[in-house]
Amino acid sequence: MTNPDVVIIQADQLRADCLGVTGNPDVLTPHIDGLAADGITFTEAFCPYPVCTPSRYSLLSGLYPHQHGGLNNHSTLAPGIDTIPRVLRRRGYQTTAVGKMHFTPTYLDVGYQRMILAEQHGPGRYDDDYHRDLRAAGLADVVDLTDQELTVRPDAPPAYWDSFGTGTSNLPDSWHSTTWIGDRAVEEIRAWTPDTPQLLHVSFIKPHHPFDPPAGWADRYRPEELTLLPGWTAELPSADRAWRQAYFDHDRLDEQRLRTTMAAYYATISQLDEQVGRVVTALRAQGRYESSTIVFTADHGEYLGFHHLLLKHGPMYEPVLRVPLIIKLPGNQRAGHRTDALASTVDVAPTVASICRADHDPRLPGLDLTDAAARRTHVFAMTRDPDPAYLVRSATHKLITTAGAEMLFDLRSDPLELRNLAHDPQPGAMPELRRAALRWLQFDAPVPPYLDESATVLDAPNVPDPDPAARREHRDYFLAAVREGRTE
Template sequence: MKKKNVLLITSDQQHWNTLGFFNPEIKTPNLDRLIKEGTTFSRAYCPNPTCTPTRCSLITGLYPSQHGGWSLGTKMPEETLTIGDILMKKGYRTGLVGKAHFQHNLQNEKYSSLEAMPIIHDLDFWKTFQDVFYGFDHIELTRNHTVEFLVGQHYAIWMEEKGFNNWKDYYQPPIGTLDPSSKRIWEIPEEFHYNTWISERSNKLLEEYKNKNENFFLWSSFFDPHPPYFVPEPWASMYDPNDITLPHHLNDEHEKTSPLLKLTQEIDPDYSKYYEPKDKNWLHGCHSHIHNKEDLKKDIAIYYGMISMMDNYIGKILDKLDELKLTDNTIIVFTSDHGHFFGQHNLIAKGPFHYEDMIKVPLIVKEKGVVPESIVNESLQSLVDFTPTILSKLGFEIPRTMAGKDQSKVWNNEKKSVRNYIMVENQHTENTVNLRTLVNERYKLTVYYNKTHGELYDLKNDPLEFNNLWNNSEYAELKSKLLLDFMWAEMDKVPLWMPRVSLA
């Protein structure tokens, strides 16, 4: 019997509740189709609410504290075992088109990076690059989100091959000439947008795999809807800002949360004490989150437009899979690396704030005849489980070095759950911004390194997380129990690299 193929499709920084099937304010017909043909997991979480840590966890089955890419601005060691390494040895082709972000974007003498300047802009280098990259035998990359100057690599080569020689006019300085003050409507022709590139190049690989009768693991990795908020027409006008429903929040809710969160509600907050002596890099999310509601509605309209445009090009990949008659033999997974704030808790974009909006992600799985169709599964899922689960589904042994759980029987609806907890890490700096969160069936507990404050939420009675119970004396016993559960979860997620084979 022929082995199954795997198609992983990811978005970047997509709020879990931005799928049209569940949210009538947004249109995502192709992802809705996937929802109808597969299982949607309503309680899926990222292991870290930033890009590098979670993306590395996806392909390693390890937590960020274990695989090395522990924060933004770091990189995972190249020798780290990935799902691609394993599948290549089993005869699979492995491809990645779009966003990787396994490495930092500024070159460093001690820590080199293929995703850093200036090499990302050296198109001659990328035209001849043939090396395996974290287990992917074929990669096509760029590093920008919409108009950012980090555009380059294979995407820039593709634009030039298409005759789009003035592509730099649509990107910000120093690489491009786009006015930095421009907002929202992106004038780039849609035929040269990176969504077009990702779908076209993904489909080309699918055709190659089909023609050569090769098993494959293909990751189509989209950049949207990660800010900056830009999208071409007609997507930019698809949603009327006046029709946008702003998320509800309480004016005083951060009076009972962490100082990190409380500072976000100041006009000019002082985060200086959170900067490390040897690390002056920007702290994501540690700034004022005060915003104008009308501008926020405009931003959300563009955010939704970015998702709808991306959905259109996801549909082209799904259609190609059907056209090539590969769908029935392919495990299809859609997810995002982490969530997003667009006004929830009066917060914007992302930061070290572990509300459900930030740490929960969409997760849809389709496997014809195996994974149930058109159901919503409420079992706890972590993206750190992706690699061990896929290996199990393909019939391959899961390395003992992996920390993730095998969710294959849960995906197949043969078992109710294999997890009683989720652990979310966020060591954004070495010491000052370091928090971890335990989520179980009902409660969420967030602990801050070297701090006595924290968060405790009852997700059943307070699903929007407005009432922090950390300092509520009536919940002291529950907090103590959850702190013990937290320690047990930390002990449970440590992989044991080999079995004990002798007395001594």
């Protein structure tokens, strides 16, 4: 097919080893595993920034965050930067986004012709389609709001703090964000016309915290039966004590609380997996699955006990940088293939453009992952959480550089990153990694963080007018629901 349909399915905060296909012994993900059986699984894939918005802009643009300027969750992709949807629109594609985008402004025009949004963090949740639908039904996502809305989080009940934000959603499955996003994605596919190639970006909020599967999913896994993942330590290593008090107090994390968190986290993944299955079924019903390109990935990972940490706030250790990456090609080419070649989500944009034979900027730093001859020697990442840090990783070693400090790990002998070799008298890989980091940064003067609250937004009937008073009134409804403990 000259113009294969493209479906990008993106999870949020999904640890790479928390799928059946990537070797997790407990979590059930039959539909994602089925995609892998029909496609290519990249076992060494990484995000370029372990925070939502910067990583999402990198996937869309094929640029690193220091190149596109989206350096935090309240940032804007600058005008003039090309994106996957813009490239494919020029090729004649209909382009649609469903779910969580995490843009500023909420309906920022990055090339999608339709956006049906379900947001979680910041003002986007008071602009989006999902929360308008919840309000129209007299509902509020109380558990999620308690975790995400900083004006009410300090007053969360003791159970929230004791469980590290783990609990059953107050919403039924049919109104949970995961199912709502799946419903909208299936509706879009069913409306496709035969003669128009499609790009559909389906982006789920979960398994991002709070870990709140709805009833029917919440008891899917028994905490005491789960296998603790590699890297759990009984207490915070001394090198990580600066992260004792992040989103939660990590000193209070013990094995039982971790197991309870894992059970809920796995349940949200299995719920998401069911929606992936519905998307695949809808594609098959349209006769478009075999000829489609499907990309499954995540914006970043999750510690889930690694070094006694939860969530993503902390050093750029493997669990927060590694992401699942599965690419099903048209005609199921290379079905079932697994590769340990280094990959980055900045590779997704040039890969999709190549598959669709669409023109794109050849200067993009990413690789075409369908080209067997294209091999990375290093992957790169950065963060500003809270201070600038840069990472370069080879197949065997990792170097993390911050202001006045370095961490070097030999991942062959120390995969759990417990022995910093930066001050070893014979550091081995250090000079080569430093040179690679300099090559990565030296030709791209870092752009300043870019934010434009008044940037061009999508011109569509579901996009609300920028009315601060209306947003405040909408927000007040949901905050009142939290304070009243409203569940229906």
